[in-house]
Amino acid sequence: MGGIKDSTYLDVKKTLARRFSSRDGWQCASSPAGSVQPECVLSRRVAGRTERVLVNVNMAPVVQAGAVEALQAAASAGSVDKAVLVVPGGADVSRVPAGIDVIELGTWQVVSGRIAWSKNIERSAFLEEERVKRGLA
Numbered sequence: 064m065g066g067i068k069d070s071t072y073l074d075v076k077k078t079l080a081r082r083f084s085s086r087d088g089w090q091c092a093s094s095p096a097g098s099v100q101p102e103c104v105l106s107r108r109v110a111g112r113t114e115r116v117l118v119n120v121n122m123a124p125v126v127q128a129g130a131v132e133a134l135q136a137a138a139s140a141g142s143v144d145k146a147v148l149v150v151p152g153g154a155d156v157s158r159v160p161a162g163i164d165v166i167e168l169g170t171w172q173v174v175s176g177r178i179a180w181s182k183n184i185e186r187s188a189f190l191e192e193e194r195v196k197r198g199l200a
Contacts, residue, residue, distance in 0.1 A: 070180075074170045075120055075149055079105065082166060083116065102149075115143045123174045125155040134163060151178050 076091070083089040088107035105116040117138050121130040126148065138146040147164045150156060151171035159165055172181050 069128075070152045071120075071122060071171070074168055075102075078149065078166060078168055078170075079103075104152065105142075115141070116145045116147055117143050118147045118149060118155075120177060121154075122151060122171070123154065124148060124151075124176050124178060126158050128158055131159055131163065152181070158173075 079091065083091075083105050088109065089105050090107065091103045091105050093103045101122055102120050103118045105118060105153060107114050117134060119130060119134045119137075121127060123130075130148065132146075134146050134148060146162065147166055148156075148159060149166045149168060151173050152167045152169055153173040153175075154167070156165050171183050
């Protein structure tokens with residue numbers, strides 16, 4: 064179980080690093096496990112002012128109202144410039160209000176109501192093609 068959580072955490076960090084690069088001055092401060100705070104706070108200093116972005120992760124096929132409410136509460140409590148919700152690709156984000164940016168993880172996808180690692184989806188499609196070619200399907 065720990066390996067899956069660690070892998071997901073690394074995928075989230077990589078995705079955030081693409082959008083909020085350390086070359087642009089962004090730094091990530093993670094919240095302690097089990098806290099009610101967002102997963103991390105991204106910040107950087109630009110022109111004598113600090114920009115802050117709250118990030119929360121919701122690894123579910125449908126974004127839960129509680130995740131959105133927690134992010135909104137944290138954003139309203141402090142001075143932040145943006146709130147970001149990280150979800151697996153294809154997740155139902157219809158409950159996310161306009162003020163929250165959504166970043167989809169390309170490495171995790173929602174397939175038939177379940178979350179799957181995209182490499183497994185690619186492998187499954189390849190194996191199915193091979194079975195059909197060989198007349199085994």
